[in-house]
Amino acid sequence: MKIIPIQWKEGRMVWIDTRFIPWEEIWRETTDYKRVAKAIKDMEIRGAPAIGVAAAFGMALAAYHSTAKDVDTLLKELEEAKSVLAKTRPTAVNLFWALDRMWEKALELSQKGDVEAVKEGLVEEALSIQREDIETNMKMGKIGAQLIEDGDVILTHCNTGALATAGYGTALGVIRAAWEEGKKIQVIATETRPVAQGARLTVWELVKEGIPARLISDTMVGYLMSKKKIDKVFLGADRILLSGHFANKIGTYQIAILAHYHKVPFYTVAPTSTIDPKRTLDELIIEERNPDEVKCCPYPKEKIYITVPEVEVYNPAFDVTPPELVTGIVTEKGIAYPPYWISLRKILGMG
Numbered sequence: 464m465k466i467i468p469i470q471w472k473e474g475r476m477v478w479i480d481t482r483f484i485p486w487e488e489i490w491r492e493t494t495d496y497k498r499v500a501k502a503i504k505d506m507e508i509r510g511a512p513a514i515g516v517a518a519a520f521g522m523a524l525a526a527y528h529s530t531a532k533d534v535d536t537l538l539k540e541l542e543e544a545k546s547v548l549a550k551t552r553p554t555a556v557n558l559f560w561a562l563d564r565m566w567e568k569a570l571e572l573s574q575k576g577d578v579e580a581v582k583e584g585l586v587e588e589a590l591s592i593q594r595e596d597i598e599t600n601m602k603m604g605k606i607g608a609q610l611i612e613d614g615d616v617i618l619t620h621c622n623t624g625a626l627a628t629a630g631y632g633t634a635l636g637v638i639r640a641a642w643e644e645g646k647k648i649q650v651i652a653t654e655t656r657p658v659a660q661g662a663r664l665t666v667w668e669l670v671k672e673g674i675p676a677r678l679i680s681d682t683m684v685g686y687l688m689s690k691k692k693i694d695k696v697f698l699g700a701d702r703i704l705l706s707g708h709f710a711n712k713i714g715t716y717q718i719a720i721l722a723h724y725h726k727v728p729f730y731t732v733a734p735t736s737t738i739d740p741k742r743t744l745d746e747l748i749i750e751e752r753n754p755d756e757v758k759c760c761p762y763p764k765e766k767i768y769i770t771v772p773e774v775e776v777y778n779p780a781f782d783v784t785p786p787e788l789v790t791g792i793v794t795e796k797g798i799a800y801p802p803y804w805i806s807l808r809k810i811l812g813m814g
């Protein structure tokens with residue numbers, strides 16, 4: 464899957480609106496960082512690494528189109544842009560990691576007092592974040608593919624492919640790498656309600672690439688594991704704590720419990736930019752989204768209720784999986800195994 468879902472084109476950010484896949488491929492563009500924030504909040508762009516790349520380009524747009532005559536004014540504008548972008552979605556740490564990196568770069572570049580240098584440097588930094596994410600995914604893919612054997616049936620959840628990153632993918636990147644190495648794998652994708660990233664995005668990526676895919680509803684995982692139809696689980700992460708707890712798409716936790724019960728190896732795959740070395744479990748925010756996502760079909764052109772419209776709803780977009788259910792954490796710097804409070808620090812070079 465060679466798609467690059469978010470692109471920089473001479474002062475414009477261009478992206479594919481993933482809400483319309485698989486029905487239509489709609490590309491959008493903007494010069495306004497506030498429009499980037501809306502695209503993240505409304506999940507036109509989604510997926511932890513992709514959200515980080517989009518936020519970085521949002522900051523680059525704010526700099527590129529600024530009319531500030533001095534760096535102090537430019538920094539004030541960038542601080543506002545950072546604040547607006549940071550308010551979009553609370554769970555994926557990549558958003559904040561990218562914003563912090565862009566802000567640090569702005570402070571460094573502003574030392575010389577040259578507005579144009581700050582502008583050019585921030586565009587370069589955002590392009591580096593995008594390029595590094597693709598490189599990281601391909602490295603992670605190769606590392607994780609060592610865990611996949613010829614003939615494996617791999618279950619994956621949500622979408623962790625090219626459409627969730629700068630390109631190639633994290634867990635789907637591991638699956639992609641195993642396929643590219645000639646391993647005869649089959650992929651089972653969960654539908655991933657309520658927004659159906661699995662049915663809509665993962666299946667779209669796999670079918671386009673000719674990787675054998677089978678779609679299931681989220682309710683079928685336990686049955687298939689009981690019938691020994693699933694050999695391994697590879698899925699993504701939005702925020703990994705040093706304890707080994709990780710937040711990921713809602714439904715991950717119940718897959719982890721089922722995998723543990725049925726002794727199916729369960730891996731999460733994420734770049735080290737998804738590891739949060741600072742926060743503890745009680746500081747992890749689980750995003751609650753619009754109730755209509757649960758009440759309606761995930762078809763963006765019209766509201767098709769599948770229930771009584773006035774019904775009350777829970778709609779946590781993520782859940783948290785504890786370390787005792789996690790076989791391994793695949794990163795671009797290697798695979799972390801329990802005890803994670805030691806192995807993740809080593810992966811981050813924290814000793």
Ligand SMILES: CSC[C@H]1O[C@H](OP(=O)(O)O)[C@H](O)[C@@H]1O
Nearest residue numbers: 509510511623627699700711712
């Ligand atoms: C490599 S994407 C990581 C992660 O992001 C997705 O969430 P969302 O679609 O709500 O942005 C999902 O949790 C993926 O596993």
